[in-house]
Every structure is written in structure tokens, then in C-alpha cells.
Amino acid sequence: MSSKVYRADARAGYRENLFDKLSRLLSEGNLGKTVQRGDLVAVKTHFGEKGGHAYIRPTFLRRVVDEIKAVGGKPFLTDSCTLYPGERKESVSALACAVENGFAFAVAGAPLIMCDGLRGHSARRVEVPGEVLNSVDIGLEVLEANTLVVVSHFKCHELTGFGGAIKNLGMGCSSRTGKMEQHGNVAPTVKTERCTSCGACIRVCAHDAITSEKGKAVILPDACVGCARCITICQDRAILINWGSESALVMKKMAEYALGALYGKKGKALFVNFVTQVSPSCDCYGHSDSPIVPDQGILVSTDPVAIDQASADLVNRAVGLPQTALANGHEEGGDKFRGVHPDIDWQVCLEHGEKIGLGSRSYDLIELQPKGKNW
Numbered sequence: 001m002s003s004k005v006y007r008a009d010a011r012a013g014y015r016e017n018l019f020d021k022l023s024r025l026l027s028e029g030n031l032g033k034t035v036q037r038g039d040l041v042a043v044k045t046h047f048g049e050k051g052g053h054a055y056i057r058p059t060f061l062r063r064v065v066d067e068i069k070a071v072g073g074k075p076f077l078t079d080s081c082t083l084y085p086g087e088r089k090e091s092v093s094a095l096a097c098a099v100e101n102g103f104a105f106a107v108a109g110a111p112l113i114m115c116d117g118l119r120g121h122s123a124r125r126v127e128v129p130g131e132v133l134n135s136v137d138i139g140l141e142v143l144e145a146n147t148l149v150v151v152s153h154f155k156c157h158e159l160t161g162f163g164g165a166i167k168n169l170g171m172g173c174s175s176r177t178g179k180m181e182q183h184g185n186v187a188p189t190v191k192t193e194r195c196t197s198c199g200a201c202i203r204v205c206a207h208d209a210i211t212s213e214k215g216k217a218v219i220l221p222d223a224c225v226g227c228a229r230c231i232t233i234c235q236d237r238a239i240l241i242n243w244g245s246e247s248a249l250v251m252k253k254m255a256e257y258a259l260g261a262l263y264g265k266k267g268k269a270l271f272v273n274f275v276t277q278v279s280p281s282c283d284c285y286g287h288s289d290s291p292i293v294p295d296q297g298i299l300v301s302t303d304p305v306a307i308d309q310a311s312a313d314l315v316n317r318a319v320g321l322p323q324t325a326l327a328n329g330h331e332e333g334g335d336k337f338r339g340v341h342p343d344i345d346w347q348v349c350l351e352h353g354e355k356i357g358l359g360s361r362s363y364d365l366i367e368l369q370p371k372g373k374n375w
């Protein structure tokens with residue numbers, strides 16, 4: 001059965017700006033039915049890494065917060081600690097980074113509460129009917145909230161092809177243990193002939209999982225948690241992940257984690273995807289590269305699989321932008337995700353999500369009608 005996905009394109013003018021379009025979209029997308037008066041509403045988003053700028057602007061979150069309040073909900077913004085070391089590895093640093101990125105109460109109009117506690121271990125295990133996992137470790141405050149509104153920046157991703165609602169749910173709502181469980185089977189390898197012995201990967205690895213033999217980096221699979229930090233730090237592209245089946249396994253586990261994050265939220269979850277500034281990599285890096293396609297707008301749905309499928313289809317239908325990380329697939333209909341990350345079968349996440357009952361890949365796209373021509 002098809003799910004409904006509502007879309008507002010990215011055009012704006014004097015009759016209606018993008019904030020007002022977002023309000024109309026939330027109303028048409030049934031925010032009023034998802035949130036009941038008095039509900040504590042977890043608005044799960046990504047607060048952005050220090051140095052990045054592709055994350056959703058806090059002023060858009062403010063509009064989501066205002067609309068939740070208008071229907072009687074009590075919203076709070078939430079995110080989780082990262083598995084890798086960086087500006088967001090525990091709550092104190094993560095919240096300081098969030099405020100630096102503009103996610104302050106004064107801007108967003110709601111408090112910031114990390115969903116997995118001080119160090120990313122405040123969580124509860126919930127059972128899931130998965131194919132790989134039968135239980136998952138979800139941040140406690142996501143489970144405690146009455147309603148979940150998942151506001152995701154849709155972009156490419158080096159491990160899963162793309163990141164959107166499913167990733168924000170599965171990876172983003174899991175505890176540190178959960179993130180390790182999802183990444184755990186992925187150990188990169190070093191292409192020795194490319195290694196210039198700079199030592200950058202050894203310094204960045206927080207798990208002492210890289211050593212040096214005869215001057216060349218060597219990864220110790222037993223110590224590696226699969227955080228992928230070393231891959232991007234290596235300027236010589238000497239560190240490679242066994243992408244094939246390994247990344248597929250991460251995607252399957254992530255979809256199963258997404259199912260767990262929705263535990264107890266039947267009819268109480270709404271997804272908002274910003275298909276804007278579609279950058280080539282994860283927002284967890286301390287930089288954001290140029291977008292690979294023009295902005296495709298904002299989508300709303302109650303189905304995390306349908307909204308991600310619709311977002312991916314919009315990206316692939318667009319004409320790719322030149323002078324970006326997109327290496328091929330620029331033509332209309334070309335595979336933009338493979339064009340950036342050629343070895344990732346990004347469809348696995350959607351296929352598995354549908355298979356385990358997370359949602360439907362078929363959807364009806366309902367376009368928000370413009371309020372007259374206004375440019």
C-alpha cells in the first residue's frame with residue numbers, strides 16, 4: 001500500500017516564504033493528528049558538527065516547534081552523542097556545540113535535551129522483529145516522549161549512500177552501544193602502497209585500533225568499532241572500507257534500529273525531510289562540501305521509508321551540479337548516490353526497511369500548491 005508524502009518545493013517569494021510553506025506542509029501532513037494536547041514531543045534532529053553548515057537551520061526548527069505548540073504539544077529538541085571522538089562525544093560538549101551552531105532556546109523556542117544522557121549510555125533495550133537483530137538499544141528520552149517528530153537533513157552518506165529519516169531514527173536515536181552495534185562489523189583496511197606513513201589515522205583513532213608496521217598503517221579489526229573517522233582523515237585515500245556486504249549489513253541493522261526507535265509510537269511519529277543543500281557526506285564531519293543537486297524542497301510523511309524513497313527519487317531526478325563531488329550521473333535520472341559513493345548499494349536500507357515493516361517504498365507524492373506566482 002502506498003504512503004502519502006507531502007512536498008513543498010524550495011521556491012519562495014513575497015506571497016509565501018519557505019517558513020510559511022513549512023507551516024502549511026506540517027498542517028497538511030497531519031501534525032495536528034500526530035500530536036495530542038499535553039504531549040511531550042521529541043523533535044529529533046542533528047545539531048551539526050563544529051565547522052559544518054549543511055545541517056538544518058535552527059530557525060526552521062523554530063517553525064516546527066511553534067507549530068507543535070500551536071496544536072498543544074510540549075516540544076523539546078533532541079540529538080544523541082556520537083560514537084566517534086569529536087565535538088559531540090558526550091552531552092556537555094554536544095550541547096555546547098549545538099548552541100554554537102545556533103540551536104539555543106532563544107532561537108529554537110524549545111529546550112535541548114540529549115536523548116541518551118550524559119555519555120550516550122542512557123538507554124533501554126527494546127525487542128524488534130529484525131532479521132539481523134532481535135533487540136536494539138534506544139536513547140531513553142526518545143522512548144519516554146509521547147510523540148516523535150524526526151526532522152532530517154537529506155544528503156549523501158559515505159557508509160549508507162544517503163542519510164535521511166531512517167538514519168536519523170536508527171543511528172540518531174540509538175545509544176553509543178547501539179551505534180557500536182550497528183557499525184561493529186565494519187573494519188576498514190589499509191591499501192599499503194598508497195600509505196605515505198603520515199600517521200594522521202593513528203592520531204584520530206580513539207580506540208587504538210591502528211598501529212604502524214614497517215612505517216605503514218595497519219588496522220586491528222578486533223579493536224576497531226567501525227566509526228569510519230580514519231577513512232576521511234587519510235588524504236591519500238589509503239584507507240578503504242570493505243563496502244560490499246559490510247555496508248549492507250550496517251544498513252540492515254540501521255533499519256532494524258529505526259523500528260526500535262518507533263517502539264510505542266504507532267500513529268505518534270511524523271517525519272520531515274529537508275532535501276536542501278544535499279551535500280556529499282554525513283553532517284558529522286567538521287566541514288560541509290558543496291551540494292550536488294539544486295534544492296528539492298521539504299517533505300513530510302508518517303512513513304520513514306516512503307519519505308526517504310521520495311527524497312532519493314527527487315535527488316536522482318534532478319540534474320547534478322558541476323564542480324561538486326558528483327563524479328558521474330549528472331544527467332536527469334542518473335544515480336547521484338553512486339555518483340558520489342560508487343560502491344554503496346544505497347537501496348538496501350529502503351528494501352530492508354520495507355521487508356521488516358518499517359514502511360512502504362511506494363508512495364503518493366502530494367505537491368503543496370503555490371500561493372499564486374510570487375516572483
Ligand code: SF4
Pocket residue numbers: 190194195196197198199200201202216217233234235236237238239
Ligand atoms: S592517514 Fe593514510 S597515509 Fe597517513 S598513515 Fe594513515 S593510512 Fe597512511
Ligand code: SF4
Pocket residue numbers: 187188204205206207208209210219220223224225226227228229230231
Ligand atoms: S580504525 Fe578507523 S574505523 Fe576503526 S575505530 Fe579507528 S578510526 Fe574508527
